[in-house]
Each structure stands twice: as structure tokens, then as C-alpha cells.
Amino acid sequence: MSYDKILEVKDLVVEFKTDRGIVKAVNGVNFDVFKGKTIGIVGESGSGKSVTALAIMGLIPNPPGRIASGQILFNGKSLVNMEASEMRKIRGNKIAMIFQEPMTSLNPVFTIGNQIEEVIELHQPHLSNIERQAKAVDMLRLVGIPSPEKRVNEYPHQLSGGMRQRVMIAIALSCEPDVLIADEPTTALDVTIQAQILELMKKLQKELGMGIILITHDLGVVAETCDSVSVMYCGQIVESADVETLFNHPTHPYTKGLMDSIPSFDSTSGHKKERLQTIEGMVPSLFNLPNGCNFQDRCSKVTESCRGMKGDPVLKPSKGEGHFVACFNPLS
Amino acid sequence: MSTEVKQSKSLLHSALLKVISEKLSLIALIIVGIYFLVAILTSAGILASDWNKEVGASYMPPSSSIIFGTDIFGRSVFQKVVKATETAVAIGIVVSCISILIGTTMGMIAGYFGGFIDELIVWFYTTFSSIPSIMLLVAIAFILGKGTMTVFLSLGVTSWVGLCRIVRAEVMKHKEREYVHAANAIGATHSRKLIKHILPNISHLLIINFTQTFDAAVKSEVILSFLGLGVVGRPSWGTMIDDSKLELSRGVWWQLAAATLAMFVIVLAFNILGDALRDALDPKLKGK
């Protein structure tokens, strides 16, 4: 049962209307989320990762944004054209999300207990006041907040960033969702706290068996926590595979470039192995994408045919099972 | 160290582009431009120079020849409205300049030097803003006596506190920034740091404040006229509106209508322009 597919994203296209015309922030994205598994979505800022997450939650601000085409299936049911009231029953209940900015994501004028209880009250109305309060305390204990009975009456500003992110996780998990979307959950936190939060998410995943979509720009985080990875660039997935395959045989030059830009240590001597590589250039503007491959101007392996091609490269199976890459001239 | 300065210049530039690119704010800008042009032409004597001349009988209603009718002395209301544009634009500009001069100087000094000077200036403007501005206006107008200069000074002296507060807070932020430390390192004097380095970085606040103060001053002139403290010797929209209080019961509505309309259009245009500029220059201040 551990390979149950709970969420399926198919050919998702999200458009935004701007002063300078319509922009496809997400352009034909596919991936699946399985029960008890974590899928990492990696990319630079502006690659469309967060928009994908918001699309799944049904929280694309409209206007200016909208899901132009594609499907999002949750347990086989389409979320894209779902009634707003029905979607609200899923949001926060079956699919929950935690955000990048723990400092500002909690409402400053309500106690954290109140904010946890709110989501429980909404999705589990049968619980009595006392049961609900007890559950809020339990959730705080679950996410490792010391003396939760006391903390439950405190306000967000009385907590550190790491503690606040734990509260966010408590809110997200209090209805035991099937899918948890974590959008850069540790980016704003200190390194030591980062590790704690990731550890906590892994532990809770084991207990609750949910599927996690982890959005990050940090391949180190992916290596530690994910089962499979999709690399996004300019609103498209350019490579996807299970973690081991991706790290051992990156096939897209962009993936390779991302990996080379992580500092690594020689495990035997403890010395830095080599100079850090960087990816030259900048992400092209979505208003002004080049013909052919979007990565051409930054690619070390670019050929004339990459530039000449009509249309973007499409995902094609690569070596190894479940390994896909969208590249005209993949690394061997 | 000049990167911040450059950024702010290009911010102004891009803000102006944004204002021009939007239809509504472009129209507002053009309207403001027309009013300013009319003001310049009247003060040069090219337009409405004979506003004081009798063109017909007393209180002639609007007709095809005298578009807004005549006033009690048989003068053309239209000519008066045009001439009054000069008064209004002068009031708007002078009052804004006085208010910006006082507000910016005090705010920058308070924010930059801090300590006792800051406390003194904060005390001063808290005191000043505790007194209702209408009372202060009246008191100052009393002391200076009636006249155009009184309108300039009393409105200018009562409208700098808001800007002073904002400038002070902004300068406090800026003086901790790297570019000011960098200026420190090369031994720049206080006044050089303030004027050459910090001032350009807060200039957008002054522009936003200009549009707001201009509006407020033009509107306040009406109240001053009502209190008998307005401009003398030349027509103003305020005195025209105030005059109409005795005319309406006789059915003479055109003086009120003409002056109100003239004022409404420029105040509205400045409102729209101010909003557009503020959105373009300082997204944080949106709508406030």
C-alpha cells in the first residue's frame, strides 16, 4: 500500500495577466505524489515551484492568475474546477501547506492555540471545546514545543522563528492531511534549526503516512529528505528521477550545474574537493523566452540545434527506470 | 556608495514612465499641466488681463456670449475663474514649498543627529500638531493681517508636521545604511552626507508630499476666505465660492458653480496624480 498515488498533477499550466502581457508561470508540469513518500521540487526563484504549490491548494490569486489548462487529481478527483465550498473542505484538511516565512505567516493578534483550534474547529466540528483545546496542546507537543500547555496561550511574537515554523506544522498537520505541501519550510531558519524541522517532518511523515511535496532551492535538503525529485526551470520540469539516480547520474546540464554549485567535502580527508562551480548568467525573463531550449544561454553543452529547435524540449525517458529528462543534448 | 543614489534616480524615472503609461494618470498630468500653463499666461498678462472690466449688467446669467455669466459688478465670471487659477496655483506651489522646506529640514536634522536635538524637534512638532490647525491658521492670519502673503505663510507653516515625521523616520533608517557608512569612511561632513547622500534617497517622499499639500492648500484657501482671511485684490476660487453665499438665494448660482468646477478638476487631477505617483514611487505607502 505504500505506493498509493494520492495526488496527480497533469500538464498543469498557470497563467498570470500582467501589464506586459500574459505570462505562463507554470507551463505543462507533471508529477505524482505517493502516500508516505516525499517528492522534492527544486529550482531557482521564479521557476514556478511556489505557483505550482498554490495551484494545488487552489490559492492562485485570481485575478491576475488562473489555471489555464491541465489537471490536478486528488484521489482521482479533479481539484481544478471544484466548487469553492468543496475545495475549502479539502484545503487545510486533506491537503495542507506550510510556508516559507514563519515570522509573518501566523496572525499576530491571535494566540497560537487559537490558530490551531481554528483549523480543527473548521474540519472536525464534532469535537467539543475541551477536546479541541486538548488536541491543540497535543499538536504542539507532537511538533516538539516544550511545555505546550503554557505555550498554547502565547502570541506568535513571543516565539522564535523555529518555534513558529513548528506551530505552522502543527496547524498543517492537525487534521492529519493526506498531502503536505512545504514551500521552502526551512529557508528562513538557522542551519541547526533547519535540520531539526526537516527531521521533525520526516518523523511525522512516518507516523501519519502523508505524502509530502517539498519545495526548495536547496539540493542538500532534497538529498536528505526526498524520495524523488523534479527539477524545474522556467515553469517546466527539466528532469525528474528518484533521488539516487538524480544525484548519481544527473543528465540535464542544469541539474548538473545545480549539483556542482553545492559545496562538497571529501569524505576521507575532510578537505574541500574543488572550486565551486556556478551556473553562468541569469534565469531568462518569462516575457522573453528564447526559441528552443530555455536553458540555452547558460548551458555548457549548448549546440546550434538547441537554439534552432522549434518548441521546448519535452521530457523523455532516460537511462534507468522512472528517469526523465527534457534536453536536446543530454549528458551521457 | 552612489549606487543607492542612482537607484533612486532610476526609480523616479521609472515612476514617471509608469505615470505616463497609464491613461488616467496621464490625463491627470495633462490637466495639471494645462492649469499651470493658464496660471503662467495669466500672470504674464496674456490671459484674463481685463478680468476687472465690466462686460455687462450685474448678475447676468450664463449665455452664449458670457459663458459663466457676470458677478455683482458685471464682471465676467469666466475671466475671474481663469484669473483665479493663478492665485490657486501660486498658493499650491508656495505653500507646498514652505511645508517641504520646514518639514524636510527639521525631519532630516532630527533623524540624523538624534539625541537631544531629536527630542527637541519631536517635542516641537508634537506641540504644534496638538493645536488644531484651523486655530493656528486663524492665529497666524490675525498676526500677519489680511493678504495673499498671509495665506501663503499661514497654510505653509501649518502643514509641515506630517512630512517632518516621515522624513525623520526615513532618515533614521538611511543613516545606518552602508552607503552612509561609506561616505563616513571617506570623511564626508554631516551636511554633505545629509544633502548629497541621504536627501536624494528620500526625494520620492517630497514629491508625494507635494501633491498632497498642493491639494490641501487649494482647498484650505476656501475656508480662509470664508473666515475673511483670504486673498485680497485679486480673484480666488475661495472668495468666489464665499461670495456666492449671498447670491444663491437670488438664484445666482453660476459664480459658485464655475469656481467649484474649476477647483474640483484640478484637485481631482492632483488626487489621481498623487495616488499614481505614490503607487509608483513607494509601494509600501499604497493608499495611505
Add this chain to the structure above:
Amino acid sequence: MNLYLYIFRRLLYVIPVLFGVCLVIFVLFNLVAPDPAYTLLGKHATIQQINELHHELGMDKPFIVQYLDTVKTAFTFDFGYSWASKQNIWDMIKAGAGPSLSITGPLYILSSLLSISLALLVAYFRGKFIDKFVLVLSIVGLSIPSLAIILFGQWFFAYKLGWFEISGYENGFPNFIPYVILPIILYVFIFFGGDTRFYRAVILDEAYQDYVRTARSKGLSEYKVMFKHVLKNSMIPILTNLIIQIPSLILGLLLAETFFSIPGLGAMVVKAINNSDFPVIKAMTILSAFGFILFNVLTDVLYTVVDPRMKLK
């Protein structure tokens, strides 16, 4: 730190401001204002008469004593007598407060309710037609001079159509009602633009905060998001704006009271200005400044109650 101590400290901080206000008033009215002898005695006064008057008004005392007298007036509310009517000023103020409040009270409640609920409505429908419509309406309303609105309103609705009393006033409830309806309506219109725009901006400012996204991600309805999460956070600037308006209610409405012949404090001030009646203007200036300062303290204290982030310091 407890709340009472905070209030006490806040009040202590007010003292220099109060002395400052008195200083400004003293400088304006005692130092630089033209000699009142002219106004009071006419052009043909003898030097002896002028000297006597100066003595009577305490103008021959040293400046420091005159300043302290001003401070004393401020704390005892013993404002002396009007130069024009020779009445006791404190009595005049007491008599004028009722009529003024009979307009400003209902006006304050009506216009606050209207603008806050409209602001919530348009924030809820932000970007939609109704939002743009109200925004345009409020900017248009903001751009018409208030004197024109009053003159036109009185002429059209009271004189032409005869729907309301043109002017006048009767003391006591409910006798005053027919006289205050039109001024209230006109002023609701005058205040509507600025207030609605302000409240809309405050509410929209909150509507784009991160915690609102969190609230939505919980599955809360848009209604709950607006009226629970956003409203409670916008309460702080809204409350400040509401409370800070209260002292001006007592000052009355200069324009409306004059044109509708309502014997309130606003009309009193206008009359005093026309008569160069310094003691009355001085008294009203001191009174309204003190009201403003006290209500400022009140908003600060309320902050600490409404906003858990505010530490008492």
C-alpha cells in the same frame, strides 16, 4: 509593567507638550498679536485709556508672569470674559457644547459606520467593479470644496425643495432634530471620501499579509478570512482614527453651524474670529489642544489592549 503605571508614564510625557502648547499660544496671542487696544477702544483712545486697558488685561506684567497666567488658565479652565459679549467664556462654552454635539455626535457615528462598512465591503470585493466605483466616488467627493457642498446643499435641499429647515435651532431633544438633519447629511458626504479611502487602504494593507494566505490555506471561507483575521488586525489604525476624531467633535463645525445658524461652538469661534475676540479664540485653542493630547494618550493605551505585540514600555 502594569497598565496603570504605563498610563501614568504616558501622562507624565504629556506635561512638556502641554507647556509647549501654552507657550505657542502665549507667543501668538501675547507677544506677536497686534495690540487689542485698537479693537477694544477704537481709534480715538487716549494713552491713559490704553494703559488702563493694558493693566486690566495683565499686559503690563512681565512676560514670564503672563506665560504662567496662560498655563494657569489652561489648568483651571478660567478663561475670563469675552471681549465682544462680556460673557464668561466657560459659560459660553458650556452653552455651545450641546448644540455642537447634537450635530457632531450623530454625524460621527453615522459617517464612521458608513465608511468602515463600505471599506470592508470594497476590500472584500477588491479589484471588482464595486471597489472601483466606491474608490472613484470617494476621490470625487474628496475633491469638492466643503463650503461649496454646504452652500449648494442648503440652497437646493432646504431653500429650493423645502425638505429641511433652512436655518435655526431649538434647544433640547427632540426639538433640535429638524434643524440638524441636513447639516448631518451634508457632512456625512463631506467626510465620506477621505474616511472611506483611509479605511480601505488600512484594510487592504492587511489583506495582502502572509497570515491571510495561511488563513486561506486552512480552508477558511473568504468571509471568515476578512471579518476575523483581517478586521482584527486593521482594528488598530481604525481605532486610532476613530478616537483621534473625538476632540474635534467638541470643537464643532465652523461652516455648518454658521450657515445653519446653530448656536454651537463652531459658530462661536467664527464669530470670535470676525470680532477679533482673542480670549474666546485662545480658550477654544487651549481646550481643543488639550482634548487632542488626552485622546492621543487614550489611543496609546488602547493599543496595548488591542495589540498583543505592543509591549508596555
